[in-house]
Amino acid sequence: MPDSPSDERADDAYGAPYDLAVIGAGCAGLTGAVTASELGLSVALLDTSGQVGGQFYRTPAPALGAVRPEALHHDWSAFADLRRRLEASAVVHLAGHHVWTVARGSEGDTEWVVHAVTGVDGCGERPVRVRARTVLLATGASERQLPFPGWTLPGVVGAGGAQAMLKSGLVLPGRRVVVAGSGPLLLAVASSLAAAGARVPAVVEASGYLGYARRPGALAANPHKLAEALVHGAALLRHGVRLRTRSAVTRVHGTARVEAVTVSRVDRDWRPVQGTGRRIACDALAVGHGLVPQTELATSLGCATRRTPDGTYALELDGLQETSVPGLWAAGETGGIGGAQLARTEGAIAGTAAAARVLGQPALTRSRRVRELRRRRDRMRAFADTMAAAHVPGPGWVQWLNDATDVCRCEEVTAGAIREAVADYGARDARTVKLLTRAGMGWCQGRMCGAAVACLAAGPGAASVPPSPERRPLAVPVPLGVLGALDPDEADGPVS
Amino acid sequence: MVGAACAYYAARSGLHVTVIDRGPVAGGTTGAGEGNLLVSDKEPGPELDLALLSTRLWRTLSGALPPRIEYEAKGGLVVASGEAGMAALRDFAERQERAGVKTEEVTGDRLHDLEPHLAQGLAGGFHYPQDAQVQPALAAAHLLRAAGEQASGRARLRLRLGEKVTGVLKGANGEVRGVRTVSGDLHAPYVVNAAGTWGAEVARLADVHLPVLPRRGFVLVTEPLPRVVRRKVYAADYVADVASGSAALQTSAVVEGTPAGPVLIGASRERVGFDRTLSVEVLRRLAAQATRLFPMLADVRAIRTYAGFRPYLPDHLPAIGPDPRVPGLLHACGHEGAGIGLAPATGLIVAGILTGEELPLDIDPFRPDRFGGAR
Numbered sequence A: 001m002p003d004s005p006s007d008e009r010a011d012d013a014y015g016a017p018y019d020l021a022v023i024g025a026g027c028a029g030l031t032g033a034v035t036a037s038e039l040g041l042s043v044a045l046l047d048t049s050g051q052v053g054g055q056f057y058r059t060p061a062p063a064l065g066a067v068r069p070e071a072l073h074h075d076w077s078a079f080a081d082l083r084r085r086l087e088a089s090a091v092v093h094l095a096g097h098h099v100w101t102v103a104r105g106s107e108g109d110t111e112w113v114v115h116a117v118t119g120v121d122g123c124g125e126r127p128v129r130v131r132a133r134t135v136l137l138a139t140g141a142s143e144r145q146l147p148f149p150g151w152t153l154p155g156v157v158g159a160g161g162a163q164a165m166l167k168s169g170l171v172l173p174g175r176r177v178v179v180a181g182s183g184p185l186l187l188a189v190a191s192s193l194a195a196a197g198a199r200v201p202a203v204v205e206a207s208g209y210l211g212y213a214r215r216p217g218a219l220a221a222n223p224h225k226l227a228e229a230l231v232h233g234a235a236l237l238r239h240g241v242r243l244r245t246r247s248a249v250t251r252v253h254g255t256a257r258v259e260a261v262t263v264s265r266v267d268r269d270w271r272p273v274q275g276t277g278r279r280i281a282c283d284a285l286a287v288g289h290g291l292v293p294q295t296e297l298a299t300s301l302g303c304a305t306r307r308t309p310d311g312t313y314a315l316e317l318d319g320l321q322e323t324s325v326p327g328l329w330a331a332g333e334t335g336g337i338g339g340a341q342l343a344r345t346e347g348a349i350a351g352t353a354a355a356a357r358v359l360g361q362p363a364l365t366r367s368r369r370v371r372e373l374r375r376r377r378d379r380m381r382a383f384a385d386t387m388a389a390a391h392v393p394g395p396g397w398v399q400w401l402n403d404a405t406d407v408c409r410c411e412e413v414t415a416g417a418i419r420e421a422v423a424d425y426g427a428r429d430a431r432t433v434k435l436l437t438r439a440g441m442g443w444c445q446g447r448m449c450g451a452a453v454a455c456l457a458a459g460p461g462a463a464s465v466p467p468s469p470e471r472r473p474l475a476v477p478v479p480l481g482v483l484g485a486l487d488p489d490e491a492d493g494p495v496s
Numbered sequence B: 001m002v003g004a005a006c007a008y009y010a011a012r013s014g015l016h017v018t019v020i021d022r023g024p025v026a027g028g029t030t031g032a033g034e035g036n037l038l039v040s041d042k043e044p045g046p047e048l049d050l051a052l053l054s055t056r057l058w059r060t061l062s063g064a065l066p067p068r069i070e071y072e073a074k075g076g077l078v079v080a081s082g083e084a085g086m087a088a089l090r091d092f093a094e095r096q097e098r099a100g101v102k103t104e105e106v107t108g109d110r111l112h113d114l115e116p117h118l119a120q121g122l123a124g125g126f127h128y129p130q131d132a133q134v135q136p137a138l139a140a141a142h143l144l145r146a147a148g149e150q151a152s153g154r155a156r157l158r159l160r161l162g163e164k165v166t167g168v169l170k171g172a173n174g175e176v177r178g179v180r181t182v183s184g185d186l187h188a189p190y191v192v193n194a195a196g197t198w199g200a201e202v203a204r205l206a207d208v209h210l211p212v213l214p215r216r217g218f219v220l221v222t223e224p225l226p227r228v229v230r231r232k233v234y235a236a237d238y239v240a241d242v243a244s245g246s247a248a249l250q251t252s253a254v255v256e257g258t259p260a261g262p263v264l265i266g267a268s269r270e271r272v273g274f275d276r277t278l279s280v281e282v283l284r285r286l287a288a289q290a291t292r293l294f295p296m297l298a299d300v301r302a303i304r305t306y307a308g309f310r311p312y313l314p315d316h317l318p319a320i321g322p323d324p325r326v327p328g329l330l331h332a333c334g335h336e337g338a339g340i341g342l343a344p345a346t347g348l349i350v351a352g353i354l355t356g357e358e359l360p361l362d363i364d365p366f367r368p369d370r371f372g373g374a375r
């Protein structure tokens, strides 16, 4: 595998069009890149991070001297195998490349221009343009947060974030960590935290897990997933962790940082049941309500989306992982949350499909192997959808909030201000709430508060309303100097 | 914005008003533009007269509405990099002065007193103290609310959101009787078409032709900064290249700070229908223009960009006033890139027509039937 291009070699790496540009080097992108490369395509693999592996296979920076990062992963051999294939391949890995947009080239659907920023933060950043005949979007997901009183106190961290911190830096967010929210990730996070030496007094899950039981077919078809859940369950029992379902953290206590949380029972709609609050002492709270596919690069090109059973939006894909825009494929969490194994399977299908298109060999996608991959994918997707349905936020969660609770942390906009914009000033959706209150206008551009704002904007009594397929044309912030330094000839399209 | 202003002045005149929108308040172009209230970019003529009246009305409104609308009478600064540009600016400013615009020439060595972070070596510029700014969505929302609160006596204001107008009801003689919406009929002797970029569609519902078209614009928004840009600043180098100066002046990117911190850089103008696809070339130009004016912005990050569609009529003037083809129908749309600025004057005129008062200026240039055609 050639390294990232140094400045002198930049012309080689950024010059001629690649057959395939892969954005995101997590399970999905990595698998897609090596699969396509092994079939003979020239491939560029871009990722913000300096290392491959994405969210799941996070590795400690070498300087930390961790001896066995694999101890925190139960699927390490698959990753080791992918890394080996990457090293043996001709894939050009462009690490430290932040992709801010993908544009159509002059040839329409057969030429794409991937625009990225690279270089040192603050100085020496420069624009980079990678041209490609096809693109695979594998940008993963981010965590869904729902606010509650006290969630901005130091010591409250994202559940996935805590997991990521643990994997990449081997640091614990606290010594006594309550894990709360909803979704299968909570169990994984709790067992990692416990294994790393934290005490986890409780895992607090707002739904009841009953949803899984309603689709026994999907469960039975996924022995691997079941095994995984059992591993987590066993680990939790071993560490004496209590799982409280149909419960939520409705308040965080503490002045300078977390000292305790109140856990209340909630009804089917996630409405807190009066008088059930119990205080649990802790010095950190890891909280998350599932994951949201990161699809902005695709939606700003007009790719169609579908509503997922847990109320987020994912890309609409065909049987071979192609988006509604020909020439653009997606794999992994961008098409719906489903875990590392599904991401790898989808990456392999997408990489093969892109190769079939570029090489003009449609037969590649009809091989026995691809048929088997597709069957596995369908099984895992069905299971993922069942799981998602079990963890869809109930409309009653908004009752955790009081008017003083900050919903948008960047701009410090309270629930009260949002309710006022809706009740008194004619806002009716996340966009107009944003315009009238600034909720979602700050640094994170609503990635943190988007789901919550959309629910509040829909007004009292409305069920969980996901943000409309987001139009966030800049996927990452770009310095004006970098934008202005683009070569006029390289920028797309005519301007009249 | 325009509909809110019409409602405000009409309710103040004692009329009974219902505001209907298919979406939320400020969900159209008003929520997708900037809030520059400019006289500096307008050449003498009917639009400038409307802008000057609006400038006065905005000042009054800023006293009546809460500070949250972010009204700032901060002034504009148009700069030229060379002597040729300066000469063209001087000529333009002189003509504007005669039409009632206040202008002050600023020599190159004094530019940094007004804007400390401006690039070095600029030839000079003109300061326009009447230029101001509001946050458009907040201004529209608060104006509507104020309209409801001040409606007194018999007057009443009702707001019907999320209700699309699907037809215009007419009487036996072709006169307006009200509108049909997705949830039923609403009877009224007057209907005001303030549908902005979609004004042509609403006109068509009344069987009249009004060629409002979309003209796309992108705005770049930076991360929040302490106040580094004090006024609205834009360049006018190319004034020298253009005989009249006016057309080119309208295409320049304005750089301005906001009370909330981000710097706004906008906006481009393109006629590409309702296509929202990001144009990298437009962003490159906006960024390059802005960093040429303020080199310190080069290290500042753009965190967002958004596009909107200006309601544009072929002669760049809005349609304001009664439609002689359909009694009872009035238009107040097509304000292109100046609808926020021109809204109060438009609202005052519409209210004046409805109550039979004397109008503050000649509205003949804004005649809605000037493009001909029954439909």
Ligand SMILES: Cc1cc2nc3c(=O)[nH]c(=O)nc-3n(C[C@H](O)[C@H](O)[C@H](O)COP(=O)(O)OP(=O)(O)OC[C@H]3O[C@@H](n4cnc5c(N)ncnc54)[C@H](O)[C@@H]3O)c2cc1C
Pocket: A023, A024, A025, A026, A027, A028, A029, A046, A047, A048, A049, A053, A054, A055, A056, A057, A097, A098, A099, A100, A138, A139, A140, A141, A142, A143, A159, A160, A161, A163, A164, A185, A188, A189, A291, A294, A331, A332, A333, A334, A338, A339, A340, A341, A343, A475, A476
């Ligand atoms: C915070 C978090 C914690 C998780 N913890 C667990 C866990 O403990 N157990 C478990 O089973 N699953 C976990 N998951 C889910 C698991 O990570 C995914 O199933 C798996 O990683 C999916 O792989 P992917 O390739 O789709 O995405 P990812 O692994 O997320 O990879 C996406 C890659 O795209 C890159 N990228 C994104 N945007 C850009 C851009 N604009 N420019 C350049 N690069 C970009 C990212 O840097 C990243 O490397 C977690 C997910 C998250 C978000």
Ligand SMILES: Cc1cc2nc3c(=O)[nH]c(=O)nc-3n(C[C@H](O)[C@H](O)[C@H](O)COP(=O)(O)OP(=O)(O)OC[C@H]3O[C@@H](n4cnc5c(N)ncnc54)[C@H](O)[C@@H]3O)c2cc1C
Pocket: B001, B002, B003, B020, B021, B022, B023, B024, B026, B027, B028, B029, B030, B031, B032, B033, B034, B035, B036, B037, B038, B163, B164, B165, B166, B194, B195, B196, B197, B198, B199, B202, B216, B217, B218, B219, B266, B267, B268, B307, B308, B309, B310, B311, B332, B333, B334, B335, B336, B337, B338, B339, B340, B341, B342
């Ligand atoms: C990038 C950009 C920058 C700009 N900068 C400035 C600036 O600095 N200063 C300035 O003064 N102007 C600026 N403008 C222009 C300004 O935004 C517009 O002129 C102004 O918002 C027009 O207001 P409006 O009320 O006419 O239209 P809109 O705000 O679009 O309102 C029209 C309303 O009609 C509704 N509607 C349409 N059809 C129907 C129907 N059938 N039934 C019910 N409702 C319907 C729509 O939902 C919409 O809410 C800018 C525009 C853009 C795009």
